[in-house]
Each structure stands twice: as structure tokens, then as C-alpha cells.
Amino acid sequence: MNTVSAPARAVRTPRRRPQRRALIAIVAAAATLAVSNVVPLSPALADTRPADTAVPQTVSSDGLPTAQIGTGLAHEKGDNINGGVVWDQVVVGDVVYVGGDFQRARQPGDGADKAVERKNFLAYDLKTGALLDVNIPFNARVRSLAASPDGKRLYAAGSFTTVAGLTRYRIAAIDLTTGSVVSDFKPYLNSSAYTVAASATRVYVGGAFASAGKAEGFDRVASFTLDGQVDRAWNPKPRVDPKGVPNGMYGGTKKKITGSDLVQAIVVSPDGSKVVISGNFNSLNGSNPLDTNQSGYGMGMVRADNAQMLPWKVNKVVRNATSNSAVTSLSTDGEFVYGTGIWTTVHKGGNFEGTFKASWDDGRLDWVEDCHGDTYSAFSHRDVVYKASHAHACDTLGGFPERSNTASHGKWYRALALTKERTRTLTATPRTTYVNFAGNPAPSLLDWYPDLRVGTYTGMTQAAWDVTASGDYVLMAGEFVAVNGVSQAGLVRFASPDIAPNKQGPVLSGADVTPTVTGIQGTYVRLEWRANYDFDNGSLQYDVFRDGNTTTPVFTKTVRSNFYMRPVIKATDGYLAPGTTHTYRIRTSDPFGNQTWGETVSYTAPKTGALASDGQRSTYDSAVLADQPSAYWPMSESSGALAVNWAGTNHVNSLSARVPGAEVARNPKARAYSLSGTTWAATAAAEPTSATFTTELWFKTTTKTGGTLVAQTTKRDLTSAFDRAVYMDTAGRILFTATDGTAKAISTKGAFNDGRWHHLAVTIGASGTTIYVDGTARVSRADLRTGAMLGGRAFWAVGAHNLAGRHLAPAANGHFAGSLDNIASYNRPLTAAEVSAHYTAGVAKP
Incomplete structure (x- = not known):
């Protein structure tokens, strides 16, 4: 030797x-x-x-x-x-x-x-x-x-x-x-x-x-x-x-x-x-x-x-x-x-x-x-x-x-x-x-x-x-x-892929790709699992199958991941009849057809406490949830002080009044949060802040005094430190303010206090900040690329917050008089195509 x-x-x-x-x-x-x-x-x-x-x-x-x-x-x-x-x-x-x-x-x-x-x-x-x-x-x-x-x-x-x-x-x-x-x-x-x-x-x-x-x-x-x-x-x-x-x-x-x-x-x-x-x-x-x-x-x-x-x-x-x-x-x-x-x-x-x-x-x-x-x-x-x-x-x-x-x-x-x-x-x-x-x-x-x-x-x-x-x-x-x-x-x-066997597929299977199932007001479920990964494909498709039907998935989504970045994927399913039992299983596929399967889990819908049929998931809900929001409050409850988070467990309370919602054109019983100009609500707990994000909602108002639509705040009150605030000025223009080293703001030119429902999305990321209204980019600012982290966690204030010191800030505590619906947040900037698709899926157009 x-x-x-x-x-x-x-x-x-x-x-x-x-x-x-x-x-x-x-x-x-x-x-x-x-x-x-x-x-x-x-x-x-x-x-x-x-x-x-x-x-x-x-x-x-x-x-x-x-x-x-x-x-x-x-x-x-x-x-x-x-x-x-x-x-x-x-x-x-x-x-x-x-x-x-x-x-x-x-x-x-x-x-x-x-x-x-x-x-x-x-x-x-x-x-x-x-x-x-x-x-x-x-x-x-x-x-x-x-x-x-x-x-x-x-x-x-x-x-x-x-x-x-x-x-x-x-x-x-x-x-x-x-x-x-x-x-x-x-x-x-x-x-x-x-x-x-x-x-x-x-x-x-x-x-x-x-x-x-x-x-x-x-x-x-x-x-x-x-x-x-x-x-x-x-x-x-x-x-x-x-x-x-x-x-x-x-x-x-x-x-x-x-x-x-x-x-x-x-x-x-x-x-x-x-x-x-x-x-x-x-x-x-x-x-x-x-x-x-x-x-x-x-x-x-x-x-x-x-x-x-x-x-x-x-x-x-x-x-x-x-x-x-x-x-x-x-x-x-x-x-x-x-x-x-x-x-x-x-x-x-x-x-x-x-x-x-x-x-x-x-x-x-x-x-x-x-x-x-x-x-x-x-x-x-x-x-x-x-x-x-x-x-x-x-x-x-x-x-x-x-x-x-x-x-x-x-x-x-x-x-x-x-x-x-x-x-x-x-x-x-x-x-x-x-x-x-x-x-x-x-x-x-x-x-x-x-x-x-x-x-x-x-x-x-x-x-x-x-x-x-x-x-x-x-x-x-x-x-x-x-x-x-x-x-x-x-x-x-x-x-090269043209001549390779392309047999290296998704790595994980079984228990590693098995979701947790959480009931949403009884007749809907939220499934959550951590993404799979592949050694030569960053985009994998996930299909969720119900009750053994492997032909027609109830949820399909392509998500980017790898071995060190495995985001949590969320899916919803329903309407499930009260008292019925259902099974779910996840399939992961790469672009070449290689597949792995997770284990089967079951869920039984409760016989009581179920969401009424008039609160069924809408086309708009499905579009939002498919793009993996960190939080989503559809405001679909017919009554009560709580807005349930369909993408998590951090709910909004206390809502004081309900009115017909943005989806009313399709569903006459759809609901939204009505704000009188003195009321407001907030999330029950603080949640992690993200350097890049999107805030999305529908609003309707005729106010002449402006007000805060949503903002992130360090405490569940109206005067604590805040950032990432979406608000309206007295002329009806939409503004957004955040702190990227210094406090900055961006404003639309047009007014939107015309008494009609409008879709609004504000995105912030590496390319800057953009305000979209009704699916169209209205204004952008390239030098506003992030917001203050607020100690890493923050509450969402809904309908009011004191924005003193910010550009064209509303008076006092910034109470908003109008209606808000379908509020969502994401830990990334949505693309223009995604924003447009959400607006198109909406049931109320101006």
C-alpha cells in the first residue's frame, strides 16, 4: 500500500x-x-x-x-x-x-x-x-x-x-x-x-x-x-x-x-x-x-x-x-x-x-x-x-x-x-x-x-x-x-436537464410533509406545513387532496424553498358540513414530475358553533389565501366583536358594528367593519414585524377629515410608537408612511373618499414602495425600502392611531369614519400581477 x-x-x-x-x-x-x-x-x-x-x-x-x-x-x-x-x-x-x-x-x-x-x-x-x-x-x-x-x-x-x-x-x-x-x-x-x-x-x-x-x-x-x-x-x-x-x-x-x-x-x-x-x-x-x-x-x-x-x-x-x-x-x-x-x-x-x-x-x-x-x-x-x-x-x-x-x-x-x-x-x-x-x-x-x-x-x-x-x-x-x-x-x-435523467426530486416525505389542521369557526380548516426542498429545483408544487381524491386537489400552490429556507405554507378548505369527518394529504412535485407524499391527517367539523353558510369563503378570499398572507381578516362574521384571522391565530377585536361588505355584490350577507369616527380595533397580540411586506384591504368612505386605516404599533393603544401606517388625508388621498432611516411618506394624487368600495395594497421591498388602488399602481417611491422593526413585534391598529409628525397626518388620534374589509398582511411585497389578480377576484368594483 x-x-x-x-x-x-x-x-x-x-x-x-x-x-x-x-x-x-x-x-x-x-x-x-x-x-x-x-x-x-x-x-x-x-x-x-x-x-x-x-x-x-x-x-x-x-x-x-x-x-x-x-x-x-x-x-x-x-x-x-x-x-x-x-x-x-x-x-x-x-x-x-x-x-x-x-x-x-x-x-x-x-x-x-x-x-x-x-x-x-x-x-x-x-x-x-x-x-x-x-x-x-x-x-x-x-x-x-x-x-x-x-x-x-x-x-x-x-x-x-x-x-x-x-x-x-x-x-x-x-x-x-x-x-x-x-x-x-x-x-x-x-x-x-x-x-x-x-x-x-x-x-x-x-x-x-x-x-x-x-x-x-x-x-x-x-x-x-x-x-x-x-x-x-x-x-x-x-x-x-x-x-x-x-x-x-x-x-x-x-x-x-x-x-x-x-x-x-x-x-x-x-x-x-x-x-x-x-x-x-x-x-x-x-x-x-x-x-x-x-x-x-x-x-x-x-x-x-x-x-x-x-x-x-x-x-x-x-x-x-x-x-x-x-x-x-x-x-x-x-x-x-x-x-x-x-x-x-x-x-x-x-x-x-x-x-x-x-x-x-x-x-x-x-x-x-x-x-x-x-x-x-x-x-x-x-x-x-x-x-x-x-x-x-x-x-x-x-x-x-x-x-x-x-x-x-x-x-x-x-x-x-x-x-x-x-x-x-x-x-x-x-x-x-x-x-x-x-x-x-x-x-x-x-x-x-x-x-x-x-x-x-x-x-x-x-x-x-x-x-x-x-x-x-x-x-x-x-x-x-x-x-x-x-x-x-x-x-x-x-x-444539462435536456439530457439528464432528472430523478433528483423533493427530499422530504411522510411526517415531514404532514400538515397541522386547525378549524376556522367549525366549517373551514386551515392546514399548515413547512415547505419541502429539492437539491436542484427551487420551485415546488404542493397539492392538497381531501378524502382520498387524488385527482382534484382542494389547494394547489407553487412555492420557492430550499434546505435552509423552508417557509410555512398555509391552505384553507371548506365549507365542511357540521359533524362530518374529512382526511387530507399533501403531494409535493418538482417540475420534472418527481413526487413525494405526506401522511394522511383527519379533521371532524364540530356540530355546533359552525360558521353560517352566508360566511362561506369567497373567490377573493381564495385568491388572498393562496398567496400566503401572514394574517388575513375577511370580516365575514355576521355579528360579534371578533374578526377571525384565517391565516393565523391573532384575531382582531373589538369590532363595534358591522355593515354590508365589499363582497356584497356577490353575497348580500357579506359583512365589513364599520367605523364611526370614534371607534377602533386592534389585534389581540403583537406579531413579528418584517423588513419587507404588503398591507392590503378594501375601504369605503365619504370622510372629509381623513384618518388612519391601519398601522403597526408597539402597544395596543393609539399613542405608542408606530410605523407602516396607511392613512387618508382631508382631501381623500391615500398616504403611507414608514421609517427607512428617516420617516418618509408617499401619497396618491387622486382622492378616493367617493363613497364607493376601493381595493388598496401598499407594497414595500428592495425596489421601493408602491401604492396600488383598484389593481393599478398609483404612485411609487424608490428610496423607501423598509420600515422600522419596532422591536421585532407589533400590534395592528385598525381604524385609528395618532400619526403626529408624519406628512399630512390626520388630526388627534386619526379616527377613520368609513368601512374596512378583507384586511391582509404579507411578509413580502406582492407583485403587480398578484395585486391585479386580487382586485380582479374582488366582487366590488368602483
């Missing part, structure tokens, strides 16, 4: 060849560094079938059958016969070439008895995953691979000294037309190489070597001609400047940090004129590591002909160097450079564990994502950037928060997908041991979470070390031993 010590960090330097579909991915290795573990969230954007066609589509999370490394038998750290690790993979045409630390390989699905010899190098078919009859043995680790732009040569770099029995000192070339080692390319490196990249005329290599081609002064990085001669005109100098090696860690702890001048990654520009170099060095070509206006701290860009320094502006933001941190992976899609970082958290030599996107022009930052947890490789393919990492918190870009080890998907997420385009701005990290990247442009995290089980070969509790892509396929490689619970060692393919 061969053993291996933990190698230097994985590097990745792919480049895309022009006018070829194959993507050249040049990567390698792992890490000597110890890995250290170290707020409202927005949903991810897309998946394999996004609801919005304007957002990017990912590949499926289905792991396709792919060639495997090792025998698959149980193995421990360093066992490269039964196990192993893949450091790099490169696609040329329909062939995937693979390098790493392994001695055996298998066809997809084969067991140990069918393993064949493949020493640190193999090839498989991109479209079928089948192991190919390519057997070129390397006597030690292959760390990095790169194809020539014309696809005729494959360059390998690593720790080997022989290839197919021929002496080659840590770098070699293979003729892909003949499958033989190129005889006249045999440079000399005196120690390990970690990265190799190729242009049409040069081969660039970096690593730990102190001598290249036995030439003096060429160390850590070098360039060779196609016949293996050292390019003496190209000699960058990655170095350790002692004054740039900090002592200490974030948080004040004292600890010595050592320098390192290793080169971990190289990428060449599409025209071959520029080269970006990264690694552990803190100075490049004499740059000052203390001057953030100079590039060279852990990475820099140089000319490809003479190694002269060029601007690399992203280095002002990403500062990774010394033995504790580095940018260990570089790739390009032809237009931009993508880099990834590793960093032993709290060490001051570095600051970055995520992915950045920078321009080839001068290295200016396009975006950066600072998910916590080292990132080993990233690759841009079509409109998505895929990455291999062990991310455990992505909340700064609206993704998952820090996860516990008891989470269903584990603490670390090994394969993630990001938007290629910038979509947002990073928020601040709450953790003092991390560097704050808040305010920088960022991508969004997409709904793609294949489950890669960690391997044991490196002893570093990792799974994927590398990612690349070509055509309809995204390829992951590393030391993982299973994908989505199915044995799959070291290599896996993921395909």
Missing part, C-alpha cells in the same frame, strides 16, 4: 480555447494547511427549470455513471490502491483526461474485482462516462494537466520522474494523436510542480522547484518552449518579503505566521499575451507587500513575453499570501479570470475563502463571493459558475447561514453554483474572525446542491477538489466516495 503526506493546496488554471467546444481545464492539488471552521436571507435564483426564464439554468444534480478510481474497498488515509484522489481533469473533444494519486480504476458501477491498473492517469468518455483504454503510467502524483490550444498535446505536471517508463522530471507532454510521450519535450524540474498552463508557443509551470531546466535563477515558476527549452526572457520572481509576513491573528491572538513562495496556479490570457500567477508568495517582481495599491501580494499579472508586471486591481480586495493562505485556483472563460482562495481563518496573512471574477484588461473586480469555507476550484460554464469547496456559510450573499453538523445535508457543501453575472451586493459577516467584504458586487447562489460524501485519502475531510465543464456536462473530481448516496469514487458527471 502506498502512502502519501498531505500535499500543497489544489490549484486550477483552465483556459478556454477559441473556436473549440472543449474547455481546457488546468488544475491540481490539495493542502498542507489545517482547515478551520470558523443575516435575513433571500432565496436563490435558479435551478434546472427556473420559473423565470431570464435567470440561468444549472445542470441537473443527478450524478451520472462515470469511471471511478480505486477498487472501492474500504481504505484509510494514503491508500491509493483501494482509494485515491483526482487533482485535475481536462476535456479535449469527447475525452476527459484525469490526473491524481491513484493506482486502480473501474468502469461505472463495477466492483473491486473488475478494477484495472491506471497509475495516476486515466481517460474516460465525456458522453458515456466509460473508462477508455488509455494506460500511460506515471510513477508518482500527477498534479496538473493542460492541453495545447490546438488540442494535439497534453501537458502534465506533478511529482513523477518517469512516464510510461521514460524519464521525465515532473513535467511531460503526451501526443494525443498517437498516445505516446513526446520525445523532444523533457524539461527538468528539481522538485514538485503544482500547476501547468499552455499557450500556442509556451508551456508555463509553477510549484515548489528551485531549479528549472538546470538554469540558475529560475525557481518556483518558469516557461518552456515547445521543445522543452527554458525561456530565459521570462523569469518572474515570486518571493517572501519578511516585512510583509504579519504576526498574529484576527481577534488579537498572537501567533507566528511563516512565509512561503510557492506558486499554486497559472492562467494564460486567450491571446497568449498575459499570464496571471498566484500562490503563497507575498511579493512578485519586487512588489511591496505593505502597499495595497501594488499587485503581487499572493497574485499578479505579468506579460507573457518578458514577465513585466501589469495592473491586477483585484489584489486590493483579495489579499491571500503566506503559508496560511493563497489563491490556489485560476481559470478563465476567455473574457474574465476566476480565482478561488483558501485561508486558515483568523490568520492575518490572508482574508479570503471564496471566488472572485476579474477582468483580463487590468484585473478590476467584477464580483466577489465570500462564502465561509475554503474554495478549491471554480469554472464558468454558460451562465453559471460552478465551484468545489467546503462552504459552510454563504449568508453574506443571501445564501445559507452557518449550519450545524446535525443538518440533513451536513455542515459543509461540496459543490455549489453561482450566477455568472453580478446580481447583488455583499452584506457584512457577523463573525469577527472573518474579513468584511460588505458593499462589494456579488453573484447569487443558485439552487444546486449535489451531495458528495467525503473521502479519506488526504485525511482532510474533503470531497471535490476540482470542477470543469464541456458541452452539456459539468465534471467534478476529488476523493469523494459517493454522490447523492450512490457509490461513485473520485469522478462524476452532471448533465
Whole structure:
């Protein structure tokens, strides 16, 4: 059994060849560094079938059958016969070439008895995953691979000294037309190489070597001609400047940090004129590591002909160097450079564990994502950037928060997908041991979470070390031993939804998707359950079936969710005859027809205390409830002081009078709350406030004194602190006021105190505030994006509240004279289409 010590960090330097579909991915290795573990969230954007066609589509999370490394038998750290690790993979045409630390390989699905010899190098078919009859043995680790732009040569770099029995000192070339080692390319490196990249005329290599081609002064990085001669005109100098090696860690702890001048990654520009170099060095070509206006701290860009320094502006933001941190992976899609970082958290030599996107022009930052947890490789393919990492918190870009080890998907997420385009701005990290990247442009995290089980070969509790892509396929490689619970060692393919089996469906079933059932005045029920989730679809459909009828659901709704954001879904059903018993069951479906079912629950409607038939749920009620309000008071009771909350348990009281409601055109017995100009009501309890929300209701009035329709208040009175108030001025205009840093207001131009029923909705969110009346947007204000949180909980005051100090506030306590009906609130801004649909569903139109 061969053993291996933990190698230097994985590097990745792919480049895309022009006018070829194959993507050249040049990567390698792992890490000597110890890995250290170290707020409202927005949903991810897309998946394999996004609801919005304007957002990017990912590949499926289905792991396709792919060639495997090792025998698959149980193995421990360093066992490269039964196990192993893949450091790099490169696609040329329909062939995937693979390098790493392994001695055996298998066809997809084969067991140990069918393993064949493949020493640190193999090839498989991109479209079928089948192991190919390519057997070129390397006597030690292959760390990095790169194809020539014309696809005729494959360059390998690593720790080997022989290839197919021929002496080659840590770098070699293979003729892909003949499958033989190129005889006249045999440079000399005196120690390990970690990265190799190729242009049409040069081969660039970096690593730990102190001598290249036995030439003096060429160390850590070098360039060779196609016949293996050292390019003496190209000699960058990655170095350790002692004054740039900090002592200490974030948080004040004292600890010595050592320098390192290793080169971990190289990428060449599409025209071959520029080269970006990264690694552990803190100075490049004499740059000052203390001057953030100079590039060279852990990475820099140089000319490809003479190694002269060029601007690399992203280095002002990403500062990774010394033995504790580095940018260990570089790739390009032809237009931009993508880099990834590793960093032993709290060490001051570095600051970055995520992915950045920078321009080839001068290295200016396009975006950066600072998910916590080292990132080993990233690759841009079509409109998505895929990455291999062990991310455990992505909340700064609206993704998952820090996860516990008891989470269903584990603490670390090994394969993630990001938007290629910038979509947002990073928020601040709450953790003092991390560097704050808040305010920088960022991508969004997409709904793609294949489950890669960690391997044991490196002893570093990792799974994927590398990612690349070509055509309809995204390829992951590393030391993982299973994908989505199915044995799959070291290599896996993921395909676009057009050709994938698309069998990864909703995850939860049974008791996890079983609703609680609550009676609403006897003859209606409210069903509540927490959303399901899927590893490659963010939008799932929920159907509620009654009494075993699985053909016609009583409720259908599509809701966005994922494993870290599972909103509570609410459904209502009725009219149920008093004394009857009914069963309910929920089905979850993804866009490809995969389904899971929850358990069956039953409910018996009481024989007494039932809502009268004139209070039956209306078309408008159904439209509102389907859009998941946090609270909804239909005011449908024929009498009494209580308005029942059909979306929760926080009711409104005390109502003093009832009048015909907004739904009276369809139901003559419909009711609304009548306010005399001295009366008011409020919720029985405070409920959580939300930074974004919608307030919706119907109103009718002829008042000339204005008044408060609804407002949120800290106490159940008319004079306490308040916010999010909807009111009318003496001219009959509708106003809304909220505090977004300062108190702001917005007002309609037209008057609505004409004695007719009007539908009103006020939305507030990231794009600002809009007032809708009768389904039409009347006025908007872009700089009013949230309201005061009021300590996190607030009562709803209905029909009155003192709004002193606000724009055109009504007099005194703002008592409103008129009628209010169908009051609802939501913890999100309704869309214009949703508001219009609600108005259309209403039974009273002006």
C-alpha cells in the first residue's frame, strides 16, 4: 500500500480555447494547511427549470455513471490502491483526461474485482462516462494537466520522474494523436510542480522547484518552449518579503505566521499575451507587500513575453499570501479570470475563502463571493459558475447561514453554483474572525446542491477538489466516495436537464410533509406545513387532496424553498358540513414530475358553533389565501366583536358594528367593519414585524377629515410608537408612511373618499414602495425600502392611531369614519400581477 503526506493546496488554471467546444481545464492539488471552521436571507435564483426564464439554468444534480478510481474497498488515509484522489481533469473533444494519486480504476458501477491498473492517469468518455483504454503510467502524483490550444498535446505536471517508463522530471507532454510521450519535450524540474498552463508557443509551470531546466535563477515558476527549452526572457520572481509576513491573528491572538513562495496556479490570457500567477508568495517582481495599491501580494499579472508586471486591481480586495493562505485556483472563460482562495481563518496573512471574477484588461473586480469555507476550484460554464469547496456559510450573499453538523445535508457543501453575472451586493459577516467584504458586487447562489460524501485519502475531510465543464456536462473530481448516496469514487458527471435523467426530486416525505389542521369557526380548516426542498429545483408544487381524491386537489400552490429556507405554507378548505369527518394529504412535485407524499391527517367539523353558510369563503378570499398572507381578516362574521384571522391565530377585536361588505355584490350577507369616527380595533397580540411586506384591504368612505386605516404599533393603544401606517388625508388621498432611516411618506394624487368600495395594497421591498388602488399602481417611491422593526413585534391598529409628525397626518388620534374589509398582511411585497389578480377576484368594483 502506498502512502502519501498531505500535499500543497489544489490549484486550477483552465483556459478556454477559441473556436473549440472543449474547455481546457488546468488544475491540481490539495493542502498542507489545517482547515478551520470558523443575516435575513433571500432565496436563490435558479435551478434546472427556473420559473423565470431570464435567470440561468444549472445542470441537473443527478450524478451520472462515470469511471471511478480505486477498487472501492474500504481504505484509510494514503491508500491509493483501494482509494485515491483526482487533482485535475481536462476535456479535449469527447475525452476527459484525469490526473491524481491513484493506482486502480473501474468502469461505472463495477466492483473491486473488475478494477484495472491506471497509475495516476486515466481517460474516460465525456458522453458515456466509460473508462477508455488509455494506460500511460506515471510513477508518482500527477498534479496538473493542460492541453495545447490546438488540442494535439497534453501537458502534465506533478511529482513523477518517469512516464510510461521514460524519464521525465515532473513535467511531460503526451501526443494525443498517437498516445505516446513526446520525445523532444523533457524539461527538468528539481522538485514538485503544482500547476501547468499552455499557450500556442509556451508551456508555463509553477510549484515548489528551485531549479528549472538546470538554469540558475529560475525557481518556483518558469516557461518552456515547445521543445522543452527554458525561456530565459521570462523569469518572474515570486518571493517572501519578511516585512510583509504579519504576526498574529484576527481577534488579537498572537501567533507566528511563516512565509512561503510557492506558486499554486497559472492562467494564460486567450491571446497568449498575459499570464496571471498566484500562490503563497507575498511579493512578485519586487512588489511591496505593505502597499495595497501594488499587485503581487499572493497574485499578479505579468506579460507573457518578458514577465513585466501589469495592473491586477483585484489584489486590493483579495489579499491571500503566506503559508496560511493563497489563491490556489485560476481559470478563465476567455473574457474574465476566476480565482478561488483558501485561508486558515483568523490568520492575518490572508482574508479570503471564496471566488472572485476579474477582468483580463487590468484585473478590476467584477464580483466577489465570500462564502465561509475554503474554495478549491471554480469554472464558468454558460451562465453559471460552478465551484468545489467546503462552504459552510454563504449568508453574506443571501445564501445559507452557518449550519450545524446535525443538518440533513451536513455542515459543509461540496459543490455549489453561482450566477455568472453580478446580481447583488455583499452584506457584512457577523463573525469577527472573518474579513468584511460588505458593499462589494456579488453573484447569487443558485439552487444546486449535489451531495458528495467525503473521502479519506488526504485525511482532510474533503470531497471535490476540482470542477470543469464541456458541452452539456459539468465534471467534478476529488476523493469523494459517493454522490447523492450512490457509490461513485473520485469522478462524476452532471448533465444539462435536456439530457439528464432528472430523478433528483423533493427530499422530504411522510411526517415531514404532514400538515397541522386547525378549524376556522367549525366549517373551514386551515392546514399548515413547512415547505419541502429539492437539491436542484427551487420551485415546488404542493397539492392538497381531501378524502382520498387524488385527482382534484382542494389547494394547489407553487412555492420557492430550499434546505435552509423552508417557509410555512398555509391552505384553507371548506365549507365542511357540521359533524362530518374529512382526511387530507399533501403531494409535493418538482417540475420534472418527481413526487413525494405526506401522511394522511383527519379533521371532524364540530356540530355546533359552525360558521353560517352566508360566511362561506369567497373567490377573493381564495385568491388572498393562496398567496400566503401572514394574517388575513375577511370580516365575514355576521355579528360579534371578533374578526377571525384565517391565516393565523391573532384575531382582531373589538369590532363595534358591522355593515354590508365589499363582497356584497356577490353575497348580500357579506359583512365589513364599520367605523364611526370614534371607534377602533386592534389585534389581540403583537406579531413579528418584517423588513419587507404588503398591507392590503378594501375601504369605503365619504370622510372629509381623513384618518388612519391601519398601522403597526408597539402597544395596543393609539399613542405608542408606530410605523407602516396607511392613512387618508382631508382631501381623500391615500398616504403611507414608514421609517427607512428617516420617516418618509408617499401619497396618491387622486382622492378616493367617493363613497364607493376601493381595493388598496401598499407594497414595500428592495425596489421601493408602491401604492396600488383598484389593481393599478398609483404612485411609487424608490428610496423607501423598509420600515422600522419596532422591536421585532407589533400590534395592528385598525381604524385609528395618532400619526403626529408624519406628512399630512390626520388630526388627534386619526379616527377613520368609513368601512374596512378583507384586511391582509404579507411578509413580502406582492407583485403587480398578484395585486391585479386580487382586485380582479374582488366582487366590488368602483
